[in-house]
Amino acid sequence: MKRSAGKYGWRQIAAALTAVWLLGSCASSVYADDKIAREPELSIIVRSSSSSMLFSRLEIDSPSLLRELRAARAETAGRTPFFPDIEVEWRPDSRSRVYRLDHTGHLLSPETNHRLPLPNSAAARMLAYARILRNRHYGKLVPWSEARRLVARKSIFTLTDLESGLSFRVQRRAGSSHADVQPLSKEDSATMKRIYGGRWSWQRRAVLVGTASHRLAASMNGMPHGGDGIPDNGFNGHFCVHFLDSTSHRSETPDWGHQLRVHQAAGSLSRYFSSSPPLTLALSFVEALNSKDTDMLALLREQAPQASFQALDSFLNELESIAVRGKREARPDAPSSQEDERLSAEIELPVRIRRIEGRSVDAKLRFSFEKSSIGSSWRLIGVSSNVPGISF
Structure with missing residues (x-):
C-alpha cells in the first residue's frame, strides 16, 4: 500500500x-x-x-x-x-x-x-x-496516560497494520491499563484475520491508530478473549491495543514485547535500542527470533563483529517458537548504576525452544555486550547457548 x-x-x-x-x-x-x-x-x-x-x-x-x-x-x-x-x-x-x-x-x-x-x-x-x-x-509516540483520552471508551478508530498495510475499524470497549477493543463488523474481523495469516494469534504487531485528528503508534495482539460487547461482528471477545508505557491486566510493568512494536510503529526502534540496557536488548533479541523478524535482528546485531551470527539463518529455518521462561516484574529498560560504569556485560536468559519438527528443549542463552565508553550505547557482540546444536 x-x-x-x-x-x-x-x-x-x-x-x-x-x-x-x-x-x-x-x-x-x-x-x-x-x-x-x-x-x-x-x-x-x-x-x-x-x-x-x-x-x-x-x-x-x-x-x-x-x-x-x-x-x-x-x-x-x-x-x-x-x-x-x-x-x-x-x-x-x-x-x-x-x-x-x-x-x-x-x-x-x-x-x-x-x-x-x-x-x-x-x-x-x-x-x-x-x-x-x-x-x-509513522505514528506519534504518546504515553498511555495521554492515549487513553485520545481513544476514549466507546470511541471508534482505525487500526492500520504497519507490515501488511491493511486497515480495519474498531471500537474501544474497556481497559484501564491498555485499550480493550473489538472489530466493528464481520468485514473488519475478516480483515484483521487476514493480517494474522488466517488464524487468530497472540503475536504482537506494530499498528497505527487513526482518529479524526491523530495518528498514534501502538501495538496489538490478535487473539479474541474476555468479554464481548458487539454482536454479529465475527469476533468472540476483545483484543488488546498497547501504547507507550501501557501494561497488561496483571502487571504493573509494561509488556516489553508490546513496547518494541510501539516503538516500531513510531519509527523510533533504532533510538530505543541505542538507549537500552543489555537486558532489554537480550529480551528484544528473543522476541525478534520468535517472530522471525529479520529486520529487527539485523538492527540488534548491526555493530557486532562480522564473524558473529553466521549460523542465525539456519537456526531460524528450524525454529517454531522461542520464549523466555519465568516472569520478570522489574522493568527491563531500567538501567542499573553498575551498568552505567561498566564497558562490558553478560546477560543469561532461560528459554524454551520449539523446533519445527515438534521437539522442545530448554536452554540458556548467554548474551555478550560491550560499549566503547561510559555513556555510549551498548552493542550486542555475540550470543551462545549451553545446548549443543543451538548456535547463532
Whole structure:
C-alpha cells in the first residue's frame, strides 16, 4: 500500500513541513508546485521493514541536488551506519538505482558497498527530506496516560497494520491499563484475520491508530478473549491495543514485547535500542527470533563483529517458537548504576525452544555486550547457548 507525499523542491521544505503537520492522520497526498508529469528522477521511500507493503514515497524535484548527485564520485563505504527504513531511488538513466541513506546524509549502495559523498548542504537536504517523510509515515509516540483520552471508551478508530498495510475499524470497549477493543463488523474481523495469516494469534504487531485528528503508534495482539460487547461482528471477545508505557491486566510493568512494536510503529526502534540496557536488548533479541523478524535482528546485531551470527539463518529455518521462561516484574529498560560504569556485560536468559519438527528443549542463552565508553550505547557482540546444536 503506497502513500505518496508528493513532490518537493528545496524551497518548499518549510511549506511541506507545515502541510504534513496539518494533515495529521489523513492519508491524502501533498503536492507543492507539481509542474512535471514525467517519472521522477529522484525519490525517497520509507517502509518499516524490507517486506512491508505499507510505504510512503516523496518525489524530489530539485535540479541542483541532481547536479550534486551526478558529480559525486563513489568511494568505498566500509561499515557505515545507515537508516534501515529509508531507500533512495535515483534514475540518472534508464536504469533505477537503489541506495540507503547514511546518518550524515550520504548515499550508500548495498550492491557495491560504495558511498556517494555529497556536499554538506546537499547531505543536509537529503536528511531534511527523509525527516519529512518519516514524520508522515509513522505514528506519534504518546504515553498511555495521554492515549487513553485520545481513544476514549466507546470511541471508534482505525487500526492500520504497519507490515501488511491493511486497515480495519474498531471500537474501544474497556481497559484501564491498555485499550480493550473489538472489530466493528464481520468485514473488519475478516480483515484483521487476514493480517494474522488466517488464524487468530497472540503475536504482537506494530499498528497505527487513526482518529479524526491523530495518528498514534501502538501495538496489538490478535487473539479474541474476555468479554464481548458487539454482536454479529465475527469476533468472540476483545483484543488488546498497547501504547507507550501501557501494561497488561496483571502487571504493573509494561509488556516489553508490546513496547518494541510501539516503538516500531513510531519509527523510533533504532533510538530505543541505542538507549537500552543489555537486558532489554537480550529480551528484544528473543522476541525478534520468535517472530522471525529479520529486520529487527539485523538492527540488534548491526555493530557486532562480522564473524558473529553466521549460523542465525539456519537456526531460524528450524525454529517454531522461542520464549523466555519465568516472569520478570522489574522493568527491563531500567538501567542499573553498575551498568552505567561498566564497558562490558553478560546477560543469561532461560528459554524454551520449539523446533519445527515438534521437539522442545530448554536452554540458556548467554548474551555478550560491550560499549566503547561510559555513556555510549551498548552493542550486542555475540550470543551462545549451553545446548549443543543451538548456535547463532
